[in-house]
Amino acid sequence: MSETNDIARLRGVGVKLGRSEVLRGLELGLAPGELCVLLGRNGAGKTTLMRVLAGTLRAESGSVRVCGADPSRSAAARAAIGFVPSLPDLPPWMSLTTAARFARRCYPTWDDRRLWRAADALAVPRRGRISKLSRGQAAGVQLALALAARPRLLLLDEPFAGLDAVARDGLLSAFLTEVDLEDTATLVSTHDLDIAARIADRALLMDGGALREQAVGDAQLEHSAAALRALLTQTTPGPDGAAA
C-alpha cells in the first residue's frame, strides 16, 4: 500500500498537554479500506491521537494530513472526517433529525438515505433529544450521523465504553453492516480486546506516546484477544488522566 494513497498521514507528531508529552514523534498512515484498532493502556494517548486526527487538537510538531490538508485548519479536511466520541457531545437539545438538519448543511457528501438506513439498523429514535437517550442510543445517533456524511476517515473513540453487552453487540453489528470499508479508512480505539480481535485489520498499539504496530505484524491478519492482551501487557501505563 503506497503512502501517497493514505487518507490520513501523521509524521513525527508531538503533542504536549500541560507539561506531559502525550504524543512523541508519532508516525501513522491510514489507507482506504483499512479498519485499524487503536489499543493502549489508560493515558497512553489514544484520545489525544483521535483529537489530533479529528482536528480539534493542533499538533505542536510534525505534520498532520487528512485528505491532504491539516484538519485543525482546513474545514474541507474536517468535512471528510466522521467521528464518534466515547460520550455523546452533540448539543443536548439535538435529536437525530435536528442534528441531521445541521450536518446536512455542513457536509457536502451528506447522504440522507444513508442516514435513515443506518438509523434503522441501529434502531435509534429519530426525534428523541440526545440528552434523553440511553448511552447506547446516543452512541447510535452519533454513529449514524458519522456514517451519513460518507467520511473518508472514520474515527471511533472508544464508542463501546460503558455500554451493556446487548447494546454493545447491537452497535457493533450495525456498525459492521453499515460501514463502507472500501474507500474509508477507519480507526477504532477501544479497551475491549474482544472487539479489537473481531474487527481489526491492523492493531495499533500506543505505548509511550508512539505507535507500536510492528509487533503485531502485517503477516498476521487476524488476532485473538489473548494475543492482543499479551501485547498490551508489554506496554507501559501512561500517566493517569493525561489523555483525558
Add this chain to the structure above:
Amino acid sequence: MSLLALTHKELREQAPAFLVAAALVIVGCLVTGWLADDLFVDSATFAHTAAVCLTAIVAIAMGCDIGARERNEGTQEWLRRQPVSLGQVALVKLAVLLGALVAAAVVGSESATVASRLFASGASSLQAEPMVGLILGGTVALALWSMACSSFLPRGFLAAPGGACVFALLALPAALHEIVMGRLRPDPPIGLWLTCALIGGALAALSSMAIGSRREWATWKRAGTVALAGSIGIAPTWFEAGANLAGVTTLDLSSPNLEVRSAFLHTDGRHAFAMLRDEQWPSFPVVIDLETGETVAAGVLGDDLWPAHTTVSTRSNRFPFGVLHKQDGDSEIVGSDGEILAIDRAELSAADLEPFNTIGDGGWTLALPAGGGWRLSRAGSGARAFVAAPGATPVTEEVLAAAGWRVQYVEGWLVDGLWIFRGLVRPSANGQTITEYRSLDAEAGELLAVDWMQARDSIVCALADGKALVGDRARLSIVDVREGGRRDLDTSGRKVRWWAGTATVLQATEGEGSLSCVTAVTADGSIAALVRADGSVARWIEPPPGSAGILCLTALADGSIAVLTYRGGQVLRFGPGGDEPIATALHW
C-alpha cells in the same frame, strides 16, 4: 450553507431566552400601562424605556449564555470537529445577538406602544429623545463586550470585567438617577430596590461567569431564571427612571403651570413666536397663530432658542418669521409655518441677515469685520464686538478709539436705519465709568453725539415713523431719533413700575393711525398699553386674573386686539367683537 446551519443552531438555542424575556416585558408593559400615570404612559419615554429594558434583559440573558454555551454544554469538541471555522461560529453568534437586541428594542417599544394605546387617556404631551440613542448604543456595546468576555475563553478568565459590564448595565438607571440630573433621583423604596439589584446583579454576574452555569439545568430553565432575575432587578428601576425622565422630557400642554416665556409678534400682525415651558424644563419653541390660537412646533422639545443663542426677527421678507438660531456655528431660520430651514452661514447673504441686525434682545449682533463679510458676535459681557449697518463702514474698536470713545461695554438699537449705541465709557484717567450715547450714521460711518438720551435711559423699542420709546424704569418718553424731540408718555395716572418687554408696532386700528404697543409692569401685573404717536395711551389692556401678564398682542382684521398671556398660554381677544378667549390654552 454552514452559516445557515450555525444561525439555525444559535436561534434554536437562544429562542427560550428571548421568548421568556419578551413575555416578561410584554406583561410588564401591560401592567405598567394600566398602573402608571398618563404622562408616562402616553409619552415616548415609555416605549423607549420598555425597549431599553427588554434590550438589557435580552443582552444579559443571551450575552451570558451565547458565548459560554459551548463550554457549559460540553459541545466545544463537537463544534470544533464540524467543517466550519470558529470565526464563522463567533460571527454567527455575534450576528444573532445583535439581531436579538434589535428585535428586543422593537418588541419592547411596540409592546409599550400597544399598552399606551390600550390605556391612554388622551392627554396630549410632547416628546423628546434625549440620550435614548446613547443609552441604546451603550447597552448594545456593553452586551457585546460581556459576550466577548465570556465567549471562547476559559472559565474565570476576564470574569471580573465581564461581570463589571453586566453590573454597568444594571447600573445605568442609577447613573441616570445620580449623575445626569437630580430630578431623576429615585423614590426611597426604588432607591433601596436599585441598591439591592445592583449588589445582587453584580454577585450573580460575577459568580456565573466565574463558576459557570450548572450543566444539569435545561436551557429554558437557565434562560428563564436569568431573564426573570434580570427583569426583577432591572425593570422596576428602569421603569421608574423612565417615568421620572418622562416628567422632565415631556411637556404637558394641558398643565396649569404652562408658561410662555417670551413671545414676539411677526410683522404680519398675526403670528407670534413663543417659547413654552413647564416650570423649569424643557422649553419648546412654537409659532402661534393669534387669530385662531393654533400652534405649530418651531423646533423640538428641549430647544432653548431663547434668549441666549437666538435672534428673533419679525421683519424678514424672505423668511416670514425668522429665528436666527446659532449653536455650534450652525444657524437655523424658522419660518412662520414652523419649518426649520437649516442654513449654512456661508449661504446667508447680507440681505438675508439684515432682518436679524438688531442689537439687544438676544445679545447677538451682526458685525462687518474689516476683512468683509458678516460676522455674528456677541456684545456685552465685556466682549469687544461692535456693529455697523449693512453697507456701512465697519465700526471697529479703532474707529471708536479714534472718536475718543473707550468703551467697556456697548449695546445698541437700530431705529429707522439709525444705530443708537449705549456705551459704558471710561473717558479719562480718573477711573470713573459713565454711560454715553452715540448714534451712527449708516452712510457717513460717523459717530454722532446723542443729547436726547439721559444716563439711565434705555431704548425700550423702536416705533413707527423714526420714533422710539425711551426711558428708565419709571418714565417713558417718545423721541424722534433724527430730530431729537422728546415727549413723555401719558400714563393716565397709572403707576408704572417699569416698562418691560419689546414693543410692537401695530397696524392702523380703530381709526387711531399708527399705534404702538408696549407692555408694562404695574401694581396690577404685566399689562399692555396701546400708544399713539403723540405719546398718549389709546388703551390699556389688562389680562385676566391668573394669567400673570401679557406677552404680546396684535390687531386682528376686524379691529380687535389678540393677546397672548404669560401663564397658561391663553390667546384672548379684546375689542369690538367683545372680550373673549380665542383659545383657552395652546393646543396641538
Add this chain to the structure above:
Amino acid sequence: MIDWRVDTEAPEPPSQQLVERCLDGIARGDLAPGDKLPSVRALAGLALVNHNTVARAYRELDLIGAVRGEGGRGVFVTEAGPQIARQRRAATTWSDFERALETALRAGHSIEDLSERVRTAESKRRPA
C-alpha cells in the same frame, strides 16, 4: 439456525471459525445445495467480525469447493457442498476424537472405561 458469532478467545482465527460454522451448517443440512449464504456485510454483522474476515472465509470455502461465488449475486452452496462439508467435518471429528483419546489414555483411563463411555453416549442418543 447457525450461530455465526465467532469466539475471539479460541485458538483458531475468526475466519477459520466462520469456515467451520459454514461447513457445520452445510453438513447438518441447514444450508442445502443452492442456498444463498449471507452477504459479506450481513455476515460481518452477524458474526461481529470485519468484512475482510468474512471475505477471507468465503474465499476459503470457495477454494475447497463447498460454496461458489456468483459475481454480484452472492455466494451459494454447491451441489458437492454437503459431501465436502461432511468430509471436512469427518476429518475434523476424527482429529478431535484422536486428540481426546490420546489425552484420556495419557491420564490413565483404561480402554474399558472409554468403551463404556462410548456405549453410554450411544444409548443416550438412541431414544432421542
